[in-house]
Each structure stands twice: as C-alpha cells, then as structure tokens.
Amino acid sequence: xxxxxxxxxxxxxxxxxxxxxxPGGGLAVALWATLKRDLVLLMRRRSEVLNPLVFFALVITLxxxxxxxxxxxxxxxxxxxxxxxxxxxxxxxxDSLFRGDYDDGSLEQLLLTPQPxxxxxxxxxxxxxxxxxxxxxxxxxxxGIMLSLPAGSYVTLxxxxxxxxxxxxxxxxxxxxLTVGLSRxxxxxSLLVLPLYIPxxxxxxxxxxxxxxxxxxxxxxxILGALLALALxxxxxxxxxxxxxxxxx
Amino acid sequence: MWAFIxxxxxxxxxxxxxxxxxxxxxxxxxxxxxxxxxxxxxFAPADYQQGNSFRIIYVHVPAAFLAQxxxxxxxxxxxxxxxxxxxxxxxxxxxxxxxxxxxxxxSLFSGAVWGVPTWGTWWMWDARLTSMLILLFLYLGVIxxxxxxxxxxxxxxxxxxxxxxxxxxxxxxxxxxxxxxTLHQPATFTITxxxxxxxxxxxxxxxxxxxxYSFFIAVTLMRTRSEILRRESNKRWVRDLxxxxx
Amino acid sequence: MPxxxxxxSLQARKLACERDDRWLFEDLDLDIHAGEIVRxxxxxxxxxxxxxxxxxxxxxxxxxxxxxxxxxMRESRQAFLESLLYLGHAxxxxxxxxxxxNLAWYQALAGARGNEAARLAALESVGxxxxxxxxxxxxxxxxxxxxxxxxLELTPRPLWVLDEPFTAIDRDGVAALEERLVxxxxxxxxxxxxxxxxxxxxxxxxxxxxxxxxxxHAGH
Numbered sequence: 062x063x064x065x066x067x068x069x070x071x072x073x074x075x076x077x078x079x080x081x082x083x084p085g086g087g088l089a090v091a092l093w094a095t096l097k098r099d100l101v102l103l104m105r106r107r108s109e110v111l112n113p114l115v116f117f118a119l120v121i122t123l124x125x126x127x128x129x130x131x132x133x134x135x136x137x138x139x140x141x142x143x144x145x146x147x148x149x150x151x152x153x154x155x156d157s158l159f160r161g162d163y164d165d166g167s168l169e170q171l172l173l174t175p176q177p178x179x180x181x182x183x184x185x186x187x188x189x190x191x192x193x194x195x196x197x198x199x200x201x202x203x204x205g206i207m208l209s210l211p212a213g214s215y216v217t218l219x220x221x222x223x224x225x226x227x228x229x230x231x232x233x234x235x236x237x238x239l240t241v242g243l244s245r246x247x248x249x250x251s252l253l254v255l256p257l258y259i260p261x262x263x264x265x266x267x268x269x270x271x272x273x274x275x276x277x278x279x280x281x282x283x284i285l286g287a288l289l290a291l292a293l294x295x296x297x298x299x300x301x302x303x304x305x306x307x308x309x310x
Numbered sequence: 311m312w313a314f315i316x317x318x319x320x321x322x323x324x325x326x327x328x329x330x331x332x333x334x335x336x337x338x339x340x341x342x343x344x345x346x347x348x349x350x351x352x353f354a355p356a357d358y359q360q361g362n363s364f365r366i367i368y369v370h371v372p373a374a375f376l377a378q379x380x381x382x383x384x385x386x387x388x389x390x391x392x393x394x395x396x397x398x399x400x401x402x403x404x405x406x407x408x409x410x411x412x413x414x415x416x417s418l419f420s421g422a423v424w425g426v427p428t429w430g431t432w433w434m435w436d437a438r439l440t441s442m443l444i445l446l447f448l449y450l451g452v453i454x455x456x457x458x459x460x461x462x463x464x465x466x467x468x469x470x471x472x473x474x475x476x477x478x479x480x481x482x483x484x485x486x487x488x489x490x491x492t493l494h495q496p497a498t499f500t501i502t503x504x505x506x507x508x509x510x511x512x513x514x515x516x517x518x519x520x521x522x523y524s525f526f527i528a529v530t531l532m533r534t535r536s537e538i539l540r541r542e543s544n545k546r547w548v549r550d551l552x553x554x555x556x
Numbered sequence: 557m558p559x560x561x562x563x564x565s566l567q568a569r570k571l572a573c574e575r576d577d578r579w580l581f582e583d584l585d586l587d588i589h590a591g592e593i594v595r596x597x598x599x600x601x602x603x604x605x606x607x608x609x610x611x612x613x614x615x616x617x618x619x620x621x622x623x624x625x626x627x628x629m630r631e632s633r634q635a636f637l638e639s640l641l642y643l644g645h646a647x648x649x650x651x652x653x654x655x656x657x658n659l660a661w662y663q664a665l666a667g668a669r670g671n672e673a674a675r676l677a678a679l680e681s682v683g684x685x686x687x688x689x690x691x692x693x694x695x696x697x698x699x700x701x702x703x704x705x706x707x708l709e710l711t712p713r714p715l716w717v718l719d720e721p722f723t724a725i726d727r728d729g730v731a732a733l734e735e736r737l738v739x740x741x742x743x744x745x746x747x748x749x750x751x752x753x754x755x756x757x758x759x760x761x762x763x764x765x766x767x768x769x770x771x772x773h774a775g776h
Contacts, residue, residue, distance in 0.1 A: 087668075090668065091665050098653070102650060166648035256476075264486065461575070
C-alpha cells in the first residue's frame, strides 16, 4: 500500500478494511461494477437495445421485396442473408459503445484508473454482446422461417451467430475506439470494420450452409471459435491503445 | 542496429541519405521495368492455353505482390512508430498508403482486363481478386482514418494501430476467402495455379517484380523527403536549404 | 507536519508541447509538493488543460520528462494512478444513473466496494441531500459537478488535479470547495488546479503562469 494511504489527508472515515486493495480483489470489483453499470445503462434505454433487432427484421424483409418471394430462391440465399443482416445490425449499435462515455467525461476517468484498461474495455464489450449479439442470434431462427431456411440448420444458425457476433463485437469495438473522438465517426467506423468482418461472415454463413447440406458444420463452428479466441486475446489491447489515442486528440 | 534507429530519429539525416539513394532506385526501377516489359511483352513465349493475353501477368502479379508488401511495410512502420516514436517512419507509412492502394487497384484492373479474354467477363469473384478487393478496402480505411483526425500525432497513432490490426487480418482473410472460393466454385483453373512456368516466362516476371519494388522504394523516398520538408518547415535546416537553393 | 509530506512530489522537466504547429509551452520546469495548491494560470488557449492532461498522464504527445516521487513516470505510473484523482472539464457523471450509482462506480474503479453510508455522507458534504436517487440527467449542471466533487470526499487520494472545478458552482459551493482545497493541502495532500476564479490567497497557494508565446513563469 502506498505510504500516503494510511495517513491519507482527506477524511478519517475510511478504514483500511474498506479498501480491498489486494490487486486481484480490486480488479474483480472494478470489472463487476463496470459490467453492472453498462447493463443498467443499456436497460434504462430499452429502445436502444431493441433497435438492432428491429433493424435486423427490417433488412430481412427488404430482400424478398427487392429480389423475389419465391421460397426456393430464398431458401438458397437465406443463410447469407441472415448473416449479413445480423452483421449489419450488430455494426449499427457499435458506434455508441464508447461514445456516451466519451461525451460525458467518463472515458477520461476510465483511462486514469489503476485497473488495466483492456479488461475494463472487455467488460463493456461483453455487455454489448449480451444485449445485442445474443438477442440477434436468438431472433435469427424466427426470421429464418420467413426466409424458408431449410430444416436442420436453425440451431447451427443460432450458434454460429452467437459465436460470430461475439467476434464481431470485439473487432468492431476496436473500430469504435478508434473513431469515438471523431465527429462523424459512425460512417468511418463501418468502412474500417467491415473488411475485418469478412472471415467471420465466411465461416458463419458457411456453417449454416454446411448444416443444410448435412455435414461439416462442426468444422466451421470450430473455426468461428478459434477466431473468437484470437479476438479475445488481441482485441482488448488494441481497444485500450485506441481509446488512449482517441482521448489524446 | 540501434545506431541506425537513432539516426532515423533525425529527419534531417533521412533527408540527406534519401537524396543519395533516390537516383539509384529510380535508375533501377526504370531499367528493370523497361527490360521486363519488353522481354515479357515481346520476347517471352506465348502461353499454351491463353495465347498472348496471359502477358498481363507481367503487370498484374508485380502489382499484387507490391500491394500486399506495402501493407505489411505500413504495419511494420506503424509498429516501429508506436514503440520507438520515430517520426520519419510514420511519414513513410503515410506516403506508402496511397501507393499501396493504387497498386491494389492496378492489380484489380489488370485482373479484370485479364478476365475478359479468359472468362469472357469483366469481373469474377475468384479468391485472388476478392482478396485484392478486400485489401483495397483496408487501404482506404487506413487512409480515411489518418485523414479524419485533426491532431497529427493522434492520426499517426490511429493509422498505425489500424495497419497493425489489418496486417494480422490479411492472412486470415486470404485463408477464409480461399476456403470460401473452393467451397463454392468447382475447380476451374486459377490464375497462376498451374504447372511451374518455364524460365523464359518467369524471368521477365521476376525482373518486373524487382522493377516494381525499386519503383516503390524510389517513390516512397521521394515523397517521404518532401513530407519531411513540409513537417519540419519551421526548422532552421530546412530554411537554410531553401535559401541555399535559391 | 505529517510525514507523508516528504514523499509527495510531481515534477516536470523541460516539458514542451506542440499543437497544430504552435508551441504551447517549451522548456517548462514544474515542481509540485505536498501541502501546495498550485494554480495554473493563463489566457484562454494557453495550454492549461493540455498541461494538466500531460501531468496526469492522459496525453502522450509531449517532450520532456515527468517524475512522480522522484522516479520517472514511466516506472511509477501505477503508483501515480493510485495516488491521483483527476476531475476534468466534463464532470464524468452518467445522466442515466443516480448520483449514488455514479459514485459507486467510481469507488469500484478505485478497487473498493465501499458502502452506501459513505456515499451518502459524501453527497451530503457537497450539498446534494435529497437528490441521491434522482437520475443525474435531471440535475442542473452545477449539481452534476457537485456529484463529481463528491468523489474528493469519497476516494481519498493525495494528488488532486482539477480542471476548472468551479464551473457552474454557486457562491456557497465555491467557498466550500476553496476551503476543501486548503484543508487537503494542509493535511499533506497537493492540488493542481486551473480556474478562472480568483482563489483566496493562502500560504499554500502558488501560481504558475502560462503565457502567450509559451513563456511560463513560475512564482508566487
């Protein structure tokens, strides 16, 4: 404990017991509190949570209208459509991941805690996935019915989206962190992040198509899992570096 | 090596040494490209399957190599900049990006032109072209990000981070796109996936590749030097340079 | 004099910062010790906020060296962050959370769970009794800043870096905060502050002036 702490000038109210200063304890407290706080914040803005879901449904609706209502045709393109629409819906909500904190000054404070920033940023992304990616993956089978998605692939659809949107949240968060300080960052965010999404899209949609054909879905899902593992290892550091850059400028 | 890195910290040193290296690389570029072009277009044997249209590989392949190498160079520059804070390296990265994007476009365009006699169509979603297209978007992203920041230091650091993130993704993207392509297209022939080329064909190709790389180095040296002048314009050595050239 | 007074020091050597091709300050040397209230002064645009951000470790784009308690900042960053409480221009208060929830998060960020009684007491000390459960978005700007100022009570840290802390605070609040700063300094802490408000002259107060053309003068 720093020397100054025990004789801390400000108040006599705090006791050492209240501090919980061992390193592990401090980080766990901070992480849990950040998770809770972001959850509470999002739940108090219900509409923000629902928007991506409505967007997902709307985009899916556009395709039969724009292409053709023929169930055979839709069944062929359904895996890709569902994946692309879910991907875009997830992208939509990324811009606000750090923006609220940036605007009201909380982001500065996040950068000044002794807790490791990559972990705190990871906590925020986890909440984003819980309230965006996961609902999208659960909703997708319903929309799959509307697109005549062949049977036997619905579960794979949900699992692939659950795994995939987690990677998308992580990768997208890097872009969100880079653009949070820019005034019209939203459009730039899409430009930066979409090329990086392509591998996830390929294996995600591929998993569903493999499930329709009857085999090979497990391999695709395994690769999605590997991509997620890679993203979990690397993205938090990139996010933290990017947040520091954005506060700078 | 540390001495070299420390020397790099001085834009003035880089400016001077760049001036000495530039002519060599320009010469190499001009000679190699000229020789390669003439040899490839006029003297190399025609291809068994494609006739003369295959000759576009003498532009397409070097451009594609360069497009990928430049991105990797940008990422390496980004890493060096973030770790050692050397400004010259960042200036070089900033100058490399548009050239890399142009090379990607050349590769795409030449690939498309090649497609016309070969597939009968201007565009084909094959693995190579699709990967190149994604690479083009990555370049545009880095260029756009750098331009979006008002503070130059933030712009440099952001572009460095993005270049590093991009470079990690490039092999992943290539692998995914290859997988995707083989999954959806029964094996037709691919652009260079054939039996080894005879020496009369790949020698001019090698020369063109070296010529393109020399061109890249020459142009980057030149543009980095002018960027140095621009950024350091309030320093005395730049002012002295300007007055003595008058 | 408390013993800890000898251990607190923030030093800057040959600090220089360039923004938009203009040097905000060059060759700036600064020494801040326990028991001092250092007020950074200067006209608008002279780089006060930038200086504070550099000293608090948020800005990396500067030249020169920083030292915390005698060690280079690079090596003692963790200890520095554990000793720092920074309040910036924006209060850092989430509009959708109540003051209690906001304070709870800040305590948790510092690694402590804390308890509600302490948070209530802190809010009371800044005059926000009765507003603990009102979403901060419904509070006035001054009240939101008071929530931020409550952190000074709640999380004891020796070094306070405050950027325009008196913004939107009414006269009573200003007097209370001034008093608070003096108490903190006298107890061995140190305060680095920028403000347009004229601080009461006390023994602890020191001024550093950033001027046009980057000619800093440190003096009393």
